[in-house]
Amino acid sequence: MVRVRLSALAAACTGLVGLALALIFFVAPTDADQGFSQRIFYFHVPIALTSYACFGWGAWKALRYLRTRDERADLESYVAIHQGVIFGALTLLTGSIWAKASWGVWWSWSENQLVLFLVLFLFYCAYFMLRFSVEPGPARANMSAVYALFGVVLIPVSFLAIRLSQKFIHPVVFTSHGPQMTGSQFFVFCVSFAALLTLFATLYQVELAGKRLDAHVRELRELLT
């Protein structure tokens, strides 16, 4: 059952990513302001939103662990946050390339949204330093869960940062009046977002299966020695 679900997820992911790429390069209209480089938006923003989703999922699993003390929830939280850090790194990399193409600089310290996302990313990088500085056990799981829950507070701050600043150059696409793009652009964005969420779901299941197998192998080795 698990294998069928993972195969289906992987197939859906492959299909959606292929469809997203085809839509981005052959269907989406060229932006009047930013030109061809605006197409980075169709991956950069969904990757950022997926990283928020990963951290949110990790925090949810952390809360589940604190309520149930189920070790599986601790492992699921760790894997989700690990994925979130990888997607976060991708956000920073693609964002820097887009910044260079649009603004002529790789980074701007005066942009609140960029700096707050970097803070969020570094906060979750520190999660691993905390986790692996403690011996495996309930104490490590407790500290990791509390840390993951604290971090989730930074997500809405990071997301809303652009609305808090007076002057900004980072584009604001989603406003209170709705998405500031054409229907076809919004459709392509939604497909791209679905593709990246499916990618997260697939890699999450694969990494989780690997970690569980690792735990079983260790247990088996201890029993046999």
Add this chain to the structure above:
Amino acid sequence: MIASSSPPSEWQYVAAAYLVVFVFVLAWVALIAAKLGRLQKQLGELVEKARARG
């Protein structure tokens, strides 16, 4: 004659961004696959050990 270097064009930035994502994900999948291969090998050794015992 001094060769002049022109800045990358827009499509090169777009290609770089998508290539970074592709390479990152490919490397990530390769690492997971390598780890699973190692675990499979360890599991095989443990099964042999268990069989040898009884």
